[in-house]
Amino acid sequence: MKIRYLLLSALLLLLGLLPVLASVREVPSEELQPSRSQRQSTLIILKVINEYHYKKQLLDDEMSRAILNRYLGVLDPNRSFFTQGDIDRFNVVSDQLDDDLKDARLDSAFNIFRVYRQRVDERVGYALKLLDRDYDFTINESYQFNREDAPWTADAAELNELWRKKVKSDILNLKLKEKPLDEIRDTLEKRYTGIQRRTRQMDTDDVFQVFINSYTLSLEPHTSYMSPRVSENFDISMRLSLEGIGAVLSSENEYTVVQRTVAGGPAALSGQVGAGDRIVGVGQGADGEIEDVIGWRLQDVVDLIRGAKGTTVRLQLLPEDEGSAGRTKQVTLVRNQIKLEDQAARKFIITDLGGIGNLRIGVIDVPAFYRDFQGYSQGQEDFTSTTRDVRRLINELETEGVDGIVIDLRGNGGGSLVEATELTGLFIPSGPVVQVKNASGDLDIERDPDPEQVYNGPLAVLVDRHSASASEIFAGAIQDYHRGIIIGEPTFGKGTVQTLVDLGRFVRYGDKNLGRLRLTMAQFFRVNGGSTQFKGVVPDIVYPSAVQSDDQGERSLENSLPWAKIAAVNYQVEGLGPLERYRQMHQLRIKEDPGFIYLSQVEAMLKEIKAEETVSLLEKDREIEWNQREQRRKAEKNRFLTAIGLDPEPDDVDEEAERAERADPAADRDDPVARIMLNEAAHILADYIGGQTRSAMVN
Template sequence: MNAKRLLLSFFILSFLVADAWSSVREVPLDELESTREQRQSTLIILRVIEKYHYKKHHLDDAMSGAILDRYLEALDPNKFFFSKKDIQSFEVYRNYLDDALKSARLDPAFKIFKVFRQRVDERIAHALKLLDQEFDFSADETYRFDRSEMEWVVDAAALEEIWRKKTKSEVLSLRLKDKPEDEIKKTLKERYLGLQRRTRQLGSNDVYQSFINAYTLSLEPHTAFMSPRVAENFDISMRLSLEGIGAVLRNESEYTVVQRTVAGGPAALGGEVHAGDKILGVGQDRDGEIVDVIGWRLQDVVDLIRGSKGSIVRLRLLPEKEGSGGRSSVTTLVRNKIKLEDQAAKKSIVEGLNGMGPVRIGVIDLPAFYRDFRGMSEGEKDFRSTTRDVRKLTGELMDEGIDGLILDLRQNGGGSLVEATELTGLFIPSGPVVQVKNANGELDVEQDPDPALVYGGPLAVLVDRNSASASEIFAGAIQDYRRGIIIGEPTFGKGTVQTLVDLDRFVRKGGDKLGRLRLTMAQFFRVKGGSTQFRGVVPDILYPSVDSSKKHGERGLENALPWAQIKPTAFEIQGLGSLQKYRGQHQKRIENDPGFRYLKDQALLLNEVRERTTVSLVSKTRKTEWKVREERRKAQRNRFLVAIGKKPLSDEDEDKRSDSDQKDDPVAKIALNEAARILSDYIGDKIRSAMVQQ
């Protein structure tokens, strides 16, 4: 999935579908016109962005062209509906949309959408006819399922050929799942008619929201408009965010995709739902029919998955590792409420590894930067927070006689800035933690609020590509202070600050509900002056990674704000010393390490799947590809298990638990154990140095 398409799908379409696509009725074409409220919102949005957005810009002809391109991509991200002839007809707007927005003339957006709706009707009518044909699955053909980087095809005839292969591929996928022919036709007919129906249900607010977000995305990835209905759903979702299966979902073309699982939730605990997996179907209870949800709007899929605590939901998943057209599987989950303690920090001790000697390394696994704001506001003295929990766990580990401490921030997507600041304060005597610069250039410096040093011993911080925001603030401060060793992969690179702006506040009391604007209004800077934005935090000791860092995190998002630098603020470096020796020891150790070899092999295999944009339409070939890929995966896993003295897995007991989410899995311990060895190397030198001085 290329970054541009993912960006558009997530930041435009996810908002669009969350609005329930306006209604349950088909909207007549003559109702697809801009409203007074939308025109009013447009003028306010432009004014707010001009005054408060962190990035200064010019709404000119160049941006007008970018807005047009993004709007077309938002409507048709995979180029299934518009032809080059359609696109050429829209070129009259390329240098016009900037002026249209300034005067709140929204007609171009609605005219383009009406053409889109007509093209959807035409393509669906053609696809339904194709279902009555017989396909030859021995003919040597391939289908390009990812067309996001392709040119728009010339005409309707070329689009019909694309749909012939698309329909053929979907028929083949269902055949390989052993579905009867009549059920295959029924499933695909419902899928295509559902797409047509949902498109016809899109109303004026949906069209407006998609168009105005084409403008906001032309600024940077995190600014977006929420219509009144979406803003209302957002409030509800925030109150219910920890209910259900514990998975964050996004729209990606015609699929609902798992963006991440929430620590402590049924999806993460079950170990069979992973980031990148596509949800193909949803069933209720243990024996309810699994409903095909390909092509559904996000909110409808969420409504099917959401349910009361203790009830059962079944998901048909296409794992990311299978690729498009791969084999799906069904997982059963019991819905539950995710409690704060399920996401709380947890401790463990690593000892007895080869080469560690008697050294004991304490580990605190921190999945999020949490704070019980409700408990705090209600005056509870013992409200839960990251800093309070880590302080307690650190004390317990010190009582247990640890020689060093690792904070594990892998998969930690961030959370409370206050907690990131206070947590840093546990490990430094005092001083600044992060600088925050707003759109006016004003600078605030967040300081360690408590001069007490809770732990001053050897420290390491383990991060990966999904460590973001507050995690990067903490890791960046520890690195700048030279207080601990940062180990792992370059982090996500999310170094900007967003706020929700209620547009109603800009009109007289009693005005219409105009929605909200999620606005990027500030940027984080480390105490040494560099930003966490875009580059993220680059570890002192890097783990080998097959994936290109340019394709992940902020670096993979179009229009992401660039890395920047300001003046450093005054702080006292702690003096960690040179780490070159430990880098060398790490490199030598992992050259023949079966765990890191396994991670590399798995990453290479996953990259092959991700980079693929076509699938074979030959039944025998696709079956063979499945078999070869699965045999490679199992062979790699078993080679690793045997190397560490464990029994290889048979086909019957193939472990389905996540390699990354289940931290008791031997694969998940590869990175942590090496971090413990690195810190042990450092501790050993400190001990020897102290003995010499004596």
């Protein structure tokens, strides 16, 4: 399992909100010393974690080694700056960091960072000299671009050879994009010196935050420290009402990676930015220069992309389905305020699907669990609410005579727990919905607050690997009550609860501005006693695209809390009945279904790409690889389109027209690829309705 160093910004903030962490000046090495307030913060953080963190983890020598490994991994994730000799020297303190933390001694962490800064200076200086060389791209050699799990280089000579190949690969990447040599050298000089400049701008707060988070993230992935400056910027960001482009990011080796887009945000509405895409360049305005951001710190990339509502930003993306040396695309986005109404649930009816006869299947797409807490607190009767909207849509669908309803939660990353609980209540008579267990072992049970069952007809819930948190609470409750059929892929597996702790509240006198700790303090459990954590919700009928589910979501994160089980609560199971018959009907249907064949081929291609760790430095081979991958992708897509009676995609696709079409929230109703999973969910629900009808006739 590959390590993902998910920093706080990747877990909390929307792209376009978080400002840069580092100071704007280069910080002299002698200033990189731990401060008194940082030592005080260390003691408080350890106390808070020891008393209130959900996971009880000893801070011992084993944890000390994990902290050191993670710290080195955050500083040098691709193992391209430190040598094995450096690591051997650092390992002298590998069993000492636990005691250092307990005594608030931070000198070892700062000493390691100063060595790191020196190594960055050395490597950048060497890389700049390499740019002046002439390279022969007819030599058969390769470059290992993914060194996350590779051994550290033995010495400076081996590191020099690694950087020779890296620079050669970087030049070839840009050469294949038809950049002139002078422009290539200028781009790479800015890239390399930018790494050096940003490293030199990191101050004591930045170093402290990286080190402390190496400890917190060794506990589990969702506990993180925010320095005083980051805490202040976080508050400012939240007051901006989610103004930006609406994407959540993380760092992965040299790349800034899109974790997910936010429903209603410019990135999601464009239809051109998706989970797994890598941002390699950013440009301001309609024609501003694209600034290369490979190798940038996550916070700096976010700072470059953020901006005022109504302004334009251009992203150069390396799509998920392209290899590290693949072709990029450019996306133009207009920054905007992400409003609750932009995330509103919507409905439509499937009536013309072969194999369902005259049945009318209603679909309610729920992109997020949104709630206007301010409107609610002010006593507004019509405050915006997922449950309120879905209740209205159910009534409209029933008036229009649907035979069953599919709740589509694909891509729904969660939101309000209150809404997840109340939405579940629309489909069950009454009862508990989810259990919440805190670090002390105390249980709170969230219950359906309304005894009215708004809809009691045939129900299916469609989920995928990106359905998380509140989505998992809803889907899990519907499954436990046997109220509906859960269909799709195993969900994300985010079953923990976080809170922000102001460290200053533990200080009686002196400076109380010590930053905040995002703390995992509770875990969700379903009414059947099983957790939504780690495993997520496993559908009753699992789609074949779930074969890579172990590489997705919480299961792919190191140190994730494991699945657990507590006692079930009393709840009344509905009469859904056995589903094996419908599972078999589904499997027979998709065996020859062009859509699922296409999805399986796409998954296979993605798996191949993710498994790649090296790239050829032969220009002709690199070009062949590009062309073959593009031809294969297009051929598979066109085979699918032809099989369902549609015209294949033209070679000269109008990107602007496609972008305008995808900006329409209803566009995916007619998108044949987006409809593959949804149509099969409608088929499964139709099978169930037919089976129930036949059973009633027999009785």
